[in-house]
Amino acid sequence: MRRHLLSAGDLSREDAVLVLDTAEEMRSLADRPIKKLPALRGRTVVNLFFEDSTRTRISFEAAAKRLSADVINFAAKGSSVSKGESLKDTALTLQAMGADAIVVRHHSSGAPHRLASAQWTHGSVINAGDGTHEHPTQALLDAFTMRRHLGDLEGRRVTIVGDVLHSRVARSNALLLSTLGAEVTLVGPPTLLPVGVASWPVHTSYDLDSSIVKSDAVMMLRVQRERMNESFFPSAREYSRRYGLDTRRMALLPDHTLVLHPGPMNRGMEISADVADSTRSVIVEQVSNGVAVRMAVLYLLLSGSNVPIETPVGES
């Protein structure tokens, strides 16, 4: 494994499979009475969040704590944009505190890259979502969830639907799923597919119905209602009609097809309540798998891939 996890595209197939296999072992811990490993005892993990995301932060926090790491949560409200403390000074502060890993969420694309490449800190940098760029641990947990239900993802068809242009989840998933051999189709209105998407390792379509009938998994992206004010689509209702997953569309899916959503959902917009709560939906499972995947990432980055997973605390 590399020292940082900045982009899902940085992971080779071997790296990705190692993370997923390790996450499988981490997940099995959840079934034991004591859910804690001593692997990162004495190491410090900082959750540096320039943007609110309680879900992602508590997922990383739970992961680090189950590995016995010390966790510091740093909610940096300011940024150099708002003339608060700069990214550099924040990084220097965390370095001085001895952070072994910095989990960073930032509203600016590339901020984790800056943190990792500018030599302001020596710790591992984990991208927990940067602007409209990437969210690699989300892609790993999505792949992990799909793999648990579908087996090896080689040749599997995954359809990702919605606001690809602004979605870090879509970018990371497109990269990781292609690395794992899956066939990815991005579906959305032309205004929400990026210019140049033809050069990505994916198919694209503007028509949801024809895409989902051959899918093994359908991932619905969150669409912000505000986008209609920027003329990306005419109205929430029209968006929902053309690109929402409702009961009618769900009936078109093959029996085994999974429905995923990275959350938080806009029920009634991109996904109907019936679909979200259906048996195909693995949305709640995605959340619990998130902890296992993030444990695997922290473990592999901080303790090295060659160290075997130690026995749980108190079980030796």
Add this chain to the structure above:
Amino acid sequence: MTSSEPNPLPVLLRGGRPLGGPATDLLLDEGAIAAIGADATSRAGAEVIEVVEADGLVILPGLVDLHTHLREPGREDAETVETGTRAAARGGFTAVHAMANTDPVADTAGVVEQVRRLGQEAGYCDVQPVGAVTVGLQGQRLAEMGAMADSAARVRIFSDDGHCVSDAVLMRRALEYVKAFDGVVAQHAQEPRLTEGAQMNEGPLSGMLGMRGWPAVAEEAIIARDALLAAHVGSRLHVCHVSTAGSVELLRWAKGKGWAITAEVTPHHLLLTDELAATYDPVYKVNPPLRSAADVDALRAGLADGTIDAVATDHAPHPREDKECEWAAAAFGMLGLETALSVVHQSMVDTGLLDWAGVADRMSFRPARIGQLATHGRPLAVGEPANLVLYDAAVSEVVRPQDSASLSRNTPYAGRTLPGRVVATYLRGRCSTAVETVPA
């Protein structure tokens, strides 16, 4: 040093190659080229003079920059007229056009005269202020362009650079109005609505990097509109920092119509591409953004065939904290004065697209004509002002930001090896690069 001080001694430049041609001697005396060839050699023998061994060095007319941000008044933490013009001299320039986006904005006779005076006091190169087109660069109403034209600064180029004069009526009026004093409007072509929050060239890479795209059409649509407007009212238009292949095509079309349109390209758009944005290092963040390799090729071809008239640096110094941050928070712009000639050497001369006479045309003759500078961009001939640069085209050097004369360090070429080196620049017969010692 001050520019009014006469050079103490005549100077003999021995063995240099004017415009890269055959070696000869040049005698500089009383601010002019006094003699060339055998005449210079023999006269030098009779007088007490300073001899400069210029054996094999290329001699070019002093370079003229149409687009320089000297930051004074207002941002003296980034650059001053003194440090900026010192960097200009070290880059081979004898005249620079100081852009109007200072604080206060150069939109009155008072500010442009102040900038001109600061240039005279520093003495490293002539500073020709550019006046704002609209008050405060706000794009609302015309600045007093007539007063700036009539002032001691004799402003002829007007620009809201950094902002596009996007209002079509205001642009039309500006183009019409400057005809009264033979001025020219230099447009920063950037359709504002198409570039709201834009960070980098819109293409496959911006989509991958998750950065708001800056489409080529935002530049091209304005160039097309302005060319039509200039033709309609019979005025002159200059297009700043052209960056796309489509812009070159539009310029070729407009010039083909016989319209009075000129254009410039920056050194960085001749060499660097948007691939560099993948580093997320804001030293590569610039307005207009770095474009694709195909755009670079089209810009080079356009400069070679004269569709693009001039190379202009868009030298844009920024203090360290404005670049040591995440990309979106960083300032736009990069240094350019000290590396311009070397970058043109690499992108145009080493590629066979221009010879040294062509470089002199695009970096001195034509920009001086566009700026209407009478004593710059003159031929290397007896009786002409002794504004020239000695350039060693045989060496190559690694760019070290810490060696820059600029107050800022935001060069995109740090660590890169570039060909050539400016050995000396002469402004009216005086060496304007002599006071610095360049560390090894």
